[in-house]
Amino acid sequence: MPLLHHSSRLPSPFPSPPRLVRPATSAMHSQPSSFPIKTEEDRDKVDAEPKRQQAIRYHSQTKHSLSSGYARGPRGLDWANQPNPFLRFLSSPLLPLLHLPPQPDDSPSYCSLFSSSPPAPPQPLSHSTLSRLLYDSLSLSAWKTTGLSTWSLRVNPSSGNLHPTEAHVFSPPLRSLSDDLSFLAHYSPKDHSLELRAHVTPDLLPLPDAPSSLLLALSSIFWREAWKYGERAFRYCNHDVGHAIAAVAIAAAALGWDTRLLDGLGHDDLHRFLGLDYANRSPPTELPDRPARGRFPWIESQHPDCLLILFPFGNQLSVDYQRLRAAIFGFSSLRWMGTPNTLSKDHIYWDVIYRTADAVKKPPTVAEGFSVNPLHPNGLILENLYKNISVREVVRKRRSAVDMDRVHIIDRETFYQILLRCLPSGNLGPGEKQGKQLALPFRALTWDAEVHAALFVHRIKDLPQGLYFLVRNEDHFGGLKMAMRPEFEWAKPEGCPDGLPLYRLARGNCETIAKQTSCHQDIASDGCFSLGMVARFELALLEKNAWMYPRLFWETGVLGQMLYLEAHAVGISATGIGCYFDDDVHKVLGLKGMEFQSLYHFTVGGPVVDQRIMSLPAYPGPGIDA
Missing domain, CATH: 3.40.109.10 (NADH Oxidase)
Structure with missing residues (x-):
């Protein structure tokens, strides 16, 4: 009562x-x-x-x-058409990333991340630090198995573990990955690697004037979420974008890097930046005005969400949005590599999702300019409330309680x-x-x-x-x-x-x-x-x-x-x-x-742990596919 x-x-x-x-x-x-x-x-x-x-x-x-x-939403789950949780770009050259130990020497303590300024000493951008960034933010965290079912978990959470969010990295040349040219690549969490989408000459898109800066874009495949949740899926996809933004920001901070949305860009800018004219399947000129079931390959297309810039804390970063937009416009001349794999045989078209996604496309807002807020530490009552645990241990052990x-x-x-x-x-x-x-x-x-x-x-x-x-x-x-x-x-x-x-x-x-x-x-x-x-x-x-x-x-x-x-x-x-x-x-x-x-x-x-479910390593080893 x-x-x-x-x-x-x-x-x-x-x-x-x-x-x-x-x-x-x-x-x-x-x-x-x-x-x-x-x-x-x-x-x-x-x-x-x-x-x-x-x-x-x-x-x-x-x-x-x-x-x-x-x-x-769907009245039942069509398991035969459950979308593949992994987008792959077939025939795209693979750029392998480094696999890292779960008990790290290179990750700061979780508590210090929120009380130090900067949170950690800034690290130079390299093959190693790019691997650490993605490993601690968007990679697989484990495989689970029970009976005849096996499924993966990720560092970044997702509604229903469906993972509609995709990540793409634009980096300057990195030794042992791309020695001479900047590159744009899709991140593949299944094998913790990058799938090369395009090489970019420095004169086409020079990064903002800051050492060790890189760009990371997020996009959504609405069908992955709509398969289970129907019309409400657009909400959940955007929850997941927020989770991914935070996951990237925390992993970046552990490297001494700040993270900021490049929100002066518009939807069309991001579409060109990701080469989605070449990666997406084109929808028909006329779409149904109500939900429909059938073969709609374009439903598996990516919707560009946002672009993040990562750079060392303390840098006075300057971004010229007009110049950046003009450079991205030139991406139509790039040689784009890789063809996206098919995720499902059949689909359900939830019309209101795509009407709404079209209505909320962001126009460019270059007049607002770019700025970086001063860094404030978080409040701390007692440090001993936290275990002596590293950032990597926290982010990779995160689970959604059932x-x-x-x-x-x-x-x-x-x-x-x-x-x-x-x-x-x-x-x-x-x-x-x-x-x-x-x-x-x-x-x-x-x-x-x-x-x-x-x-x-x-x-x-x-x-x-x-x-x-x-x-x-x-x-x-x-x-x-x-x-x-x-x-x-x-x-x-x-x-x-x-x-x-x-x-x-x-x-x-x-x-x-x-x-x-x-x-x-x-x-x-x-x-x-x-x-x-x-x-x-x-x-x-x-x-x-x-x-x-x-x-x-x-x-x-x-x-x-x-x-x-x-x-x-x-x-x-x-x-x-x-x-x-x-x-x-x-x-x-x-x-x-x-x-x-x-x-x-x-x-x-306090979670209840299901003892019937066995945990397996995220990346068991070369040649082993869990």
């Missing part, structure tokens, strides 16, 4: 069937038919409105509801420490507010924090059970408080460190609510705590544009990656939860309309 505390109590779990909240009617949703068009900027605003509408329609259409059911044990209890200080590491700005001086992305790994992102966390506290020593809220951008505090239930406390909990904007909303046992809102999954109630990531939604899309929609999910993925790493560093586990009842979560918080939206759930606690 919920416990009363002054005038605030935890809302009971849905005493009557909740009403599905539809997007509020506002100026944002109306057609701008009478908007006066005087300048090119005015034209952009008019063109942007239908794209925002499409992003909002997609988001509303793909909500799960306790009363109305689930978003559209069940929680309902027994494990963590100390209040451990809980607070995990949340301190989830703050975008890290340590701040008196009077400063959280919001700017200054700390690892959030500093890779180019916008101020838009994502907060509503926490269901279950088993934390010396902290009452109840509903709590972490405000990650304190400029949003007033709007959040006004939008949520008026009876909430907004009280600082006992022993909460200064600088941690955590508030108790209501006391009470919230296990039933946590489970019920997360699609009745026990794992949401059986851990130490679970949470829903709540983003400032409507205004973010209005202020920036429809292309901000996937970026909100990227931010939740970056935050989720920190929860994974923190959980493993203190000796427990975590799991991302993509299945939840969207508007029923909003009902618990009192949120209405589209001002704030829940975009991702997570649970942290």
Whole structure:
């Protein structure tokens, strides 16, 4: 039973069937038919409105509801057409990377990564350091087997372990890989190697003026995720992009390298940069306007997501976006190598995914320029909360828990420490507010924090059970408080460190609510705590544009990656939860309309290990394919 505390109590779990909240009617949703068009900027605003509408329609259409059911997806899994989890470029020359020991001498301690400036001494870019970067961020972490089934796990997590995210590296010449020319290559995690896509002369694309800098692009194959999850897959693909960004940023920091999105580039720039005119299969001129089953080879194409630049901490990096775009335009003259393998025999075309992906394509925004935020360390309560464990050991041992044990209890200080590491700005001086992305790994992102966390506290020593809220951008505090239930406390909990904007909303046992809102999954109630990531939604899309929609999910993925790493560093586990009842979560918080939206759930606690599953090494040895 919920416990009363002054005038605030935890809302009971849905005493009557909740009403599905539809997007509020506002100026944002109306057609701008009478908007006066005087300048090119005015034209952009008019063109942007239908794209925002499409992003909002997609988001509303793909909500799960306790009363109305689930978003559209396959009624069963077509195992015969499960996509191959490994994209390969057939006939592409292979550039082998170095295989590294799991117990490293070359990886800094996990705790020091967030308290030192720079996090580690900058290493020169080489065959060895490029191998370390990819090994500690995007490679295989293990093979698992039980009965007749064998499957791989990766360092970067993915919804359903489906891995729609692909990575591509652009590097200057490296001894023993490409001695004379810069190269662009696709990363193949199955054998930890690079598949050469093109050689690039320095005059065509000189890297920004910084030693040991390189570019890393991420792309998504929506079909890999849609095979299992249907229309909601576009959300999950963008969660995975965020996880991959954070995984790369953490591995880069262990090498003394900073990571930053090159977000002044547009979708078409990234498409040319990756040579997708040559790698992708072209869709037909007319597409079905509803879901369809059949042979659609172009569904296996890559969608370019983002381009990251990696460079040594402390470098005053300068990027001329106009010059960079002009250079990328010349990539059409390159000799592209390799043909992508076929992933499935047949497909299901979920029309709303591709309409939305088209609507949220980012245009170039070169006027915003390029800048690097100052590095802020994260807050630290007690260093002995962490085991003496290296970055590599944490990232490569990370697993998604399948069940929680309902027994494990963590100390209040451990809980607070995990949340301190989830703050975008890290340590701040008196009077400063959280919001700017200054700390690892959030500093890779180019916008101020838009994502907060509503926490269901279950088993934390010396902290009452109840509903709590972490405000990650304190400029949003007033709007959040006004939008949520008026009876909430907004009280600082006992022993909460200064600088941690955590508030108790209501006391009470919230296990039933946590489970019920997360699609009745026990794992949401059986851990130490679970949470829903709540983003400032409507205004973010209005202020920036429809292309901000996937970026909100990227931010939740970056935050989720920190929860994974923190959980493993203190000796427990975590799991991302993509299945939840969207508007029923909003009902618990009192949120209405589209001002704030829940975009991702997570649970942290003591894992239950399935002893029937055997673990095998990620890379067993030459000539051995697990």
